[in-house]
Amino acid sequence: MASQVWRTGRFTADSAASQASHDLCWTISVGAAMMPPVRAPSMNAKALICGFAVLLAAGCAARSQGEAVGTRPGSASQPVPRSDPNSRLAHEQLLQKARQGGIDAFFVGDSITRRWGATDPQYRPLLENWRTNFFGWNAANFGWGADRIENILWRLENGELDGVNPKVIVVQAGINNVGTDPGGPEKVADITQGLKAIVDVCRRKAPKATVVLMAIFPPNDKLAVIPTIQQINRSLAGLADGRQVRFLDINDKLADKQGRLFPGMMNPDLLHPTLRAYQIWADALKPVLSELLGAPASTDHAPPPTGDPSVQR
Numbered sequence: 001m002a003s004q005v006w007r008t009g010r011f012t013a014d015s016a017a018s019q020a021s022h023d024l025c026w027t028i029s030v031g032a033a034m035m036p037p038v039r040a041p042s043m044n045a046k047a048l049i050c051g052f053a054v055l056l057a058a059g060c061a062a063r064s065q066g067e068a069v070g071t072r073p074g075s076a077s078q079p080v081p082r083s084d085p086n087s088r089l090a091h092e093q094l095l096q097k098a099r100q101g102g103i104d105a106f107f108v109g110d111s112i113t114r115r116w117g118a119t120d121p122q123y124r125p126l127l128e129n130w131r132t133n134f135f136g137w138n139a140a141n142f143g144w145g146a147d148r149i150e151n152i153l154w155r156l157e158n159g160e161l162d163g164v165n166p167k168v169i170v171v172q173a174g175i176n177n178v179g180t181d182p183g184g185p186e187k188v189a190d191i192t193q194g195l196k197a198i199v200d201v202c203r204r205k206a207p208k209a210t211v212v213l214m215a216i217f218p219p220n221d222k223l224a225v226i227p228t229i230q231q232i233n234r235s236l237a238g239l240a241d242g243r244q245v246r247f248l249d250i251n252d253k254l255a256d257k258q259g260r261l262f263p264g265m266m267n268p269d270l271l272h273p274t275l276r277a278y279q280i281w282a283d284a285l286k287p288v289l290s291e292l293l294g295a296p297a298s299t300d301h302a303p304p305p306t307g308d309p310s311v312q313r
């Protein structure tokens with residue numbers, strides 16, 4: 001289903017090549033120590049061996065340098081498009097929505113955001129909640145299911161925010177990069193840098209907008225990742241200046257201090273919010289929207305909501 005969150009690892013050609021380089025470096029270094037004595041090579045053979053050694057050393061060094069956070073292939077701060085046909089259709093759909101204009105509050109994220117403002121029949125109660133809370137503020141939903149940070153970054157870099165000029169941008173992303181593996185400091189830094197890249201592109205393409213960066217919600221399908229999410233959220237708080245970039249954390253209303261969800265906060269998948277949790281999110285956003293946009297108007301000029309393009313064809 002299009003809105004299903006993608007929580008599997010990514011294995012790209014770049015990551016495969018990087019791994020191959022690492023494996024080759026390891027094989028050569030270990031293999032050299034285990035090789036039996038052989039006859040001294042000729043001068044031509046020596047030249048070939050030396051040349052190969054230089055190239056191999058350069059490749060290993062490049063791999064090591066490429067693993068710096070934010071620069072290595074597969075980093076969350078490097079834009080990556082989705083390749084599946086339905087995601088490409090959704091991107092075109094969202095480009096059309098962006099061109100219609102009339103958007104003051106721009107919501108962007110993954111399936112957690114998308115479900116709130118989607119026309120898919122199974123999410124109709126969530127769409128009704130969206131309209132109840134945000135009508136009159138010209139709010140438009142640019143979430144897409146299964147997106148990782150780098151996919152959202154690519155969408156923003158490729159037209160979905162161009163010329164929109166919203167006054168508020170709400171960013172909710174990162175859980176698909178967390179996945180089910182707690183990781184370590186490098187993972188925390190990578191996800192933080194990826195979300196910072198999203199904030200940066202929002203500031204560049206909509207310099208007059210205030211960015212509201214949401215804390216990553218605590219999933220309970222894999223409790224081992226809760227400490228990682230808490231570390232990321234502490235890092236995200238440091239990106240806010242309290243003016244152009246705000247950080248909004250509602251996790252204390254969704255879960256206890258250990259990250260265990262309160263009853264009724266998430267669907268049976270323990271990942272996607274229930275209607276009750278969306279209302280908590282809305283209640284936290286509405287004072288911010290009132291401050292920045294004023295009271296909601298009696299009319300709304302945002303483009304109509306969209307749904308799963310594969311269903312609509």
